[in-house]
Amino acid sequence: MAERFPSSEPVSGDSRQGDYRHSRVVGASVPRREDPRLLAGRGRFVDDIALPGMLHAQFVRSSEAFAEIVSVDLSEVRAVPGVVAAYAAADLDLRDITALLDRPAHEFVPTAMPVLARDTVRYVGEPIAIVVATDPYAAEDGVEAAVVEYAPREPVVSDLGALAEGAPLVHPEAPRNTLVDVSLFATEGIDALFEAAHTVVEVHTKTGRQNALPLETRGVVADWDDRDEQLRVQTCTQVPHQVRTVLAACVGLAEKQVRVTVPDMGGGFGQKCVVGREEIVAAAAALRLRRPVKWIEDRRDALTAAFLAREQRYAVRAAFSETGEILALDADVVCDMGAYSCYPFTAGIEPLMASAEMPSVYTVPAYRVRGRAVTTNKAPTAPYRGVSRPQYVMVMERVMEKAARALGLDPLEVRRRNLITVFPYTGVNAITYDPGSYRESLDLCEQTLRDEGWFDRRSDGVIGIGFACFSERTGYGSGAFAQRRMQVVPGFDLSEIRMDLDGTVSVTTGTLSHGQSHETTMAQIVADRLGIPYDRVKIVQGDTDRITYGWGSFASRSITIGGSAVAAASVKLGDQLREIAAHLLGGDPAAAVLEDGGVRLEDGRLSFPEIADVAYLRSHLLPKGVGPGLAATASFDVAGDGTFSNATHGVVVELDPGTGGVEILRYVCVEDCGVAIHPQVVEGQARGGIAQGIAGALFEVVRYDDAGQPLAPSFMEYKVPTAAEIPDVRIEHLETPCAFTENGAKGAGEGGTIGAPAAVLNAINDALRHTGVELDDTPIPREAIFRALEAS
Amino acid sequence: MIQLVELSVNGERHDLAIEPRRTLVDVLRHDLRLTGTHVGCEHGICGACTVLVDGQPARACLLFAAQVEGADIRTVESLSEGGALNDLQQCFSEHHGLQCGFCTPGMLMLAEGYLADEPDATKEEIREVVASNLCRCTGYQTIVEAIDDCASRRRAALQDRLDRSAS
Amino acid sequence: MKPAAFEYHRARTPAGAVGLLTELGDDAKIIAGGQSLVAMMNFRLARPEHLVDITHVDSLRGIAVSEGEIRIGALTTHREVEKAGLGVLSAAMRWVGHLPIRTRGTVGGSIAHADATAEWCLLAVLFDARIVVEGPSGVREIRASEFFLGPFTTALGPDELITALVFPSPPPRAALTEYADRRGDFALVAAAVDLDADRVVLGGVGAVPTLVSGKWCSGTTYRARAAAAAGSLELRDEPGISAHYRRGLVRTLVERAYEEAANG
Numbered sequence A: 001m002a003e004r005f006p007s008s009e010p011v012s013g014d015s016r017q018g019d020y021r022h023s024r025v026v027g028a029s030v031p032r033r034e035d036p037r038l039l040a041g042r043g044r045f046v047d048d049i050a051l052p053g054m055l056h057a058q059f060v061r062s063s064e065a066f067a068e069i070v071s072v073d074l075s076e077v078r079a080v081p082g083v084v085a086a087y088a089a090a091d092l093d094l095r096d097i098t099a100l101l102d103r104p105a106h107e108f109v110p111t112a113m114p115v116l117a118r119d120t121v122r123y124v125g126e127p128i129a130i131v132v133a134t135d136p137y138a139a140e141d142g143v144e145a146a147v148v149e150y151a152p153r154e155p156v157v158s159d160l161g162a163l164a165e166g167a168p169l170v171h172p173e174a175p176r177n178t179l180v181d182v183s184l185f186a187t188e189g190i191d192a193l194f195e196a197a198h199t200v201v202e203v204h205t206k207t208g209r210q211n212a213l214p215l216e217t218r219g220v221v222a223d224w225d226d227r228d229e230q231l232r233v234q235t236c237t238q239v240p241h242q243v244r245t246v247l248a249a250c251v252g253l254a255e256k257q258v259r260v261t262v263p264d265m266g267g268g269f270g271q272k273c274v275v276g277r278e279e280i281v282a283a284a285a286a287l288r289l290r291r292p293v294k295w296i297e298d299r300r301d302a303l304t305a306a307f308l309a310r311e312q313r314y315a316v317r318a319a320f321s322e323t324g325e326i327l328a329l330d331a332d333v334v335c336d337m338g339a340y341s342c343y344p345f346t347a348g349i350e351p352l353m354a355s356a357e358m359p360s361v362y363t364v365p366a367y368r369v370r371g372r373a374v375t376t377n378k379a380p381t382a383p384y385r386g387v388s389r390p391q392y393v394m395v396m397e398r399v400m401e402k403a404a405r406a407l408g409l410d411p412l413e414v415r416r417r418n419l420i421t422v423f424p425y426t427g428v429n430a431i432t433y434d435p436g437s438y439r440e441s442l443d444l445c446e447q448t449l450r451d452e453g454w455f456d457r458r459s460d461g462v463i464g465i466g467f468a469c470f471s472e473r474t475g476y477g478s479g480a481f482a483q484r485r486m487q488v489v490p491g492f493d494l495s496e497i498r499m500d501l502d503g504t505v506s507v508t509t510g511t512l513s514h515g516q517s518h519e520t521t522m523a524q525i526v527a528d529r530l531g532i533p534y535d536r537v538k539i540v541q542g543d544t545d546r547i548t549y550g551w552g553s554f555a556s557r558s559i560t561i562g563g564s565a566v567a568a569a570s571v572k573l574g575d576q577l578r579e580i581a582a583h584l585l586g587g588d589p590a591a592a593v594l595e596d597g598g599v600r601l602e603d604g605r606l607s608f609p610e611i612a613d614v615a616y617l618r619s620h621l622l623p624k625g626v627g628p629g630l631a632a633t634a635s636f637d638v639a640g641d642g643t644f645s646n647a648t649h650g651v652v653v654e655l656d657p658g659t660g661g662v663e664i665l666r667y668v669c670v671e672d673c674g675v676a677i678h679p680q681v682v683e684g685q686a687r688g689g690i691a692q693g694i695a696g697a698l699f700e701v702v703r704y705d706d707a708g709q710p711l712a713p714s715f716m717e718y719k720v721p722t723a724a725e726i727p728d729v730r731i732e733h734l735e736t737p738c739a740f741t742e743n744g745a746k747g748a749g750e751g752g753t754i755g756a757p758a759a760v761l762n763a764i765n766d767a768l769r770h771t772g773v774e775l776d777d778t779p780i781p782r783e784a785i786f787r788a789l790e791a792s
Numbered sequence B: 001m002i003q004l005v006e007l008s009v010n011g012e013r014h015d016l017a018i019e020p021r022r023t024l025v026d027v028l029r030h031d032l033r034l035t036g037t038h039v040g041c042e043h044g045i046c047g048a049c050t051v052l053v054d055g056q057p058a059r060a061c062l063l064f065a066a067q068v069e070g071a072d073i074r075t076v077e078s079l080s081e082g083g084a085l086n087d088l089q090q091c092f093s094e095h096h097g098l099q100c101g102f103c104t105p106g107m108l109m110l111a112e113g114y115l116a117d118e119p120d121a122t123k124e125e126i127r128e129v130v131a132s133n134l135c136r137c138t139g140y141q142t143i144v145e146a147i148d149d150c151a152s153r154r155r156a157a158l159q160d161r162l163d164r165s166a167s
Numbered sequence C: 001m002k003p004a005a006f007e008y009h010r011a012r013t014p015a016g017a018v019g020l021l022t023e024l025g026d027d028a029k030i031i032a033g034g035q036s037l038v039a040m041m042n043f044r045l046a047r048p049e050h051l052v053d054i055t056h057v058d059s060l061r062g063i064a065v066s067e068g069e070i071r072i073g074a075l076t077t078h079r080e081v082e083k084a085g086l087g088v089l090s091a092a093m094r095w096v097g098h099l100p101i102r103t104r105g106t107v108g109g110s111i112a113h114a115d116a117t118a119e120w121c122l123l124a125v126l127f128d129a130r131i132v133v134e135g136p137s138g139v140r141e142i143r144a145s146e147f148f149l150g151p152f153t154t155a156l157g158p159d160e161l162i163t164a165l166v167f168p169s170p171p172p173r174a175a176l177t178e179y180a181d182r183r184g185d186f187a188l189v190a191a192a193v194d195l196d197a198d199r200v201v202l203g204g205v206g207a208v209p210t211l212v213s214g215k216w217c218s219g220t221t222y223r224a225r226a227a228a229a230a231g232s233l234e235l236r237d238e239p240g241i242s243a244h245y246r247r248g249l250v251r252t253l254v255e256r257a258y259e260e261a262a263n264g
């Protein structure tokens, strides 16, 4: 297969400068290393693992939204054939999970999440007890035999209900059910700007609660290993080190007594980037029983009891000049975070993101925002692909559209008058935006749809066109996360690289691929730095024993930060190789060139195996001061505010006046994520993201009834769109390289999801323009479209 | 409540003593350790469990193993003989029709069953069939393209063989 | 989501199946394609103690066309009908779930399950198909118009088996259409029309497939007939869908079904 891979170009002494333009494998859509095993059905996902003597767990879950637990009786459970053990909170004595922000009490109220509910249940589906049995069928039989007596309380089932005077308190320590309440920026004189403004527009919107919905549900296999004196935890998580820390603390082990490894993973999208409760209980049961325990979440639990996201309410005012310049923005954001704060991000994840970044791609001179997280009796929330950006981008793009309508201007023209075009740009929100192609992407997106003739087909009540301009901060370094004031501050990444005797390389990354192709793209980065084919590089990820520390994969950080660390480690290894070769051949290490799997100097060439031979087997030949072995470690962090990818999405919809149905006729995405390591992978991320954004705009929502019962326990109700609903997407690339990542790359993981809801909503409203009706909530009810068109 | 069940999977015969309530997908994955077939919902909608039963794509989560005694069952493990990916699998790789790969075995078996039945399917018909299964990663476009490409290649190869035997 | 335990019984003949049902009593259930039943069992919403598997009863399979009649064995799958060239019966199958559901799901199972929006239930009522049933006391036929009694409730006795459906030769000018937000879902509203008989059957507007013929004068436009059909219904607001919207869908879908029937 090796000849299918382009060979690497020589990498000269200045590769440290990130000389990506001269590389050959980076930028090529080479075959993915992950594909053969996944296509052959030979991947290893967590449910594919079977250990001798393994037991299977399921959970007794709360049937009430809010109640005191009067009693939990598991005696019948233990009598069910096949059931080996059943434990409630009192049996296991696990420490609570608490995520913290370094913020004053009026801004943040810490709350604890018990691993198993102890006295109170706060949402339907909350785990109360674990049942462990010889097979999953018996485990469910056992769950059915549990008797839990509740003293129900009046549940809090909406954000408004949570904030209402005299509402019951989900957590007694959180007055008004408010976990986070920040008021930020408040530019001086902002009220006067509103008073004096020619036009003020308002957007009020509510977005539906969504499930990130990895197709593989959550799961774990845990067992105690006497030889290693370790609890081995194989689990599909985006953040193995954080799971280790919390799990060790909860069950009372030292960190080195817990090894978390991550098998192949069927998606995560954020739902798996927080520490879950069931994994910890299953591990505790394995520890107690000294037998392997597996827990695989079933779909009903995944739809009702897993981490959810995105239920937000915005009340926004924006002041505009007569000519369409935005003058001021005033926003109130309330996020319904459900019953608990997630670790490590806390319930602040959504409101803090929205508050900090809402001005988006526009030059907003004055800004004031209040961001709140309220707690309700619903399943808790976690970050989900895009985190708040799909929502606030939708709000900002509605602001632009409404301003254009109010002023009688072309909405694209209004955007152009406000887009950031001079970089770096430091906004009123104190964020510095690195160079991007905001204006260019809008121009190209519009032109593409014009050239395809869609503007001629626009027609009232039938065909509408909508756009969304946005940027996306990627590569949040520790500086950017520190601004959130999380007590645990993610950011850097560490990479350790090693070359073995035969010249092959293994390299660790603290990031973790779960569909994003890092086994390929990270290998491409290493290959170019060292001058070897990328299939000679093995990526080591998702193992707390083999990786010193990592923050996992989320927030489009993997290539920007992880890829940079991998590149930096490669360069260090390259320096070692050059130094040894120069010593052996006689010459100047600075003049040595890495190419074709070896080092070339004026007076000859040594292959990597030849150098490795000396480094390991004949170390007496090494230059003075150079130790044996070929290994290096490097870390990387993004200084400052991170790097911003950007894009414009353009959507054409067709409405069916007879049904209110929506069909997406055309989708164009013009994106700029700097240097694309693997363009096909970047396009895949964009398309998949767009599908999830469309899902949020048109299909998916988790509703609850007044008693707090979730109304979407199956895929019949939770309507994940299929190939019949998701259109083909034309993608155009622009490239504004990032100046401060090693490869010039920016993140590409979330953009699709961010732009789609705004663009779809705008397109529908464009088709409804003549009716005077504007739809601002998602998912958009077809009935609302039907009624708007019927009335016109 | 143990039942003797004889299954034919990928041309191999297996004798099992199982509870009748075990679904085909659990038997394939956990009793026969053919873990290529996945589970995503256990109520027939996601399609991750799609296998071929007598050549037809079917949901292995909605069948009890006991029901398909005597049927010819094919799973994703049957596609790559001798370790080499077949033409459909290669098309998936070339078109980047998989990211996390969780939906992939179901998509492959859906497509194999369908193309065997409808070799002349148009791209729009293929899209309609792909709508049978859920994928959360790709947005479907590259899956449809991969299957469509494979179908055209198979048609071209068939034409080629016909032409050659005619001459 | 694993089903509760049950005992499995395999029938080889219709009489054998009926015998098992009689012998095992109320806790026994037939399993055909399993495309409705197993999903419910996985959720433990159904928990029969005995399953009588009829999938090996070969005499229940197959389609026979004879003078003026189409006889479809109960075990015939949606997919088999789809490929059989039976006019509207085949054409309607594209609305039943997706391909892998249609390869297993059966005609008899759909009728017995009696979902009020199921395509087979609509078609049966539209043409007043005869439902052939075998029980302890022999074979009887039930007209579709008398078969569906309520939500998921039919005139079938607990120890009876559906063996076949008999349709009149498919009228050339009939059509079925429906609307759901997402492809392959059970319809929000479904409409089936027989243009020559001027019969309209609706799904999603009541507990059973609803026949609304004869309430308008023939000769009016399709739109007027659709409006009359919609106007004749008693509908209530439900969470997420108002009576007004549902009525609107009926109007649209009936008109479209008429047009499709007329244009073939």
Ligand SMILES: Cc1cc2nc3c(=O)[nH]c(=O)nc-3n(C[C@H](O)[C@H](O)[C@H](O)COP(=O)(O)OP(=O)(O)OC[C@H]3O[C@@H](n4cnc5c(N)ncnc54)[C@H](O)[C@@H]3O)c2cc1C
Pocket (backbone or CB within 6 Å): B043, B044, B045, C029, C030, C031, C032, C033, C034, C035, C036, C037, C038, C039, C054, C074, C075, C095, C096, C097, C098, C101, C104, C105, C106, C107, C108, C109, C110, C112, C113, C115, C117, C118, C119, C120, C160, C161, C162, C163, C184, C185, C186, C187
């Ligand atoms: C994802 C999905 C989507 C679907 N979409 C649709 C759709 O859009 N439209 C639609 O109509 N259906 C749909 N279905 C259901 C499908 O059509 C089923 O096949 C059908 O409803 C039941 O047929 P079955 O053979 O699978 O019956 P089973 O599930 O085996 O049985 C269903 C019921 O009928 C009884 N029964 C079965 N056969 C007989 C018989 N011969 N005599 C007496 N009783 C019998 C059983 O005891 C049981 O109570 C869908 C199913 C799924 C999983």
Ligand code: FES
Pocket (backbone or CB within 6 Å): B038, B039, B040, B041, B042, B043, B044, B045, B046, B047, B048, B049, B050, B059, B060, B061, B062
């Ligand atoms: S697991 Fe069978 S369809 Fe989802």
Ligand code: FES
Pocket (backbone or CB within 6 Å): A215, A266, A267, A515, B097, B098, B099, B100, B101, B102, B103, B104, B134, B135, B136, B137, B138
């Ligand atoms: S590739 Fe991940 S679900 Fe399809």
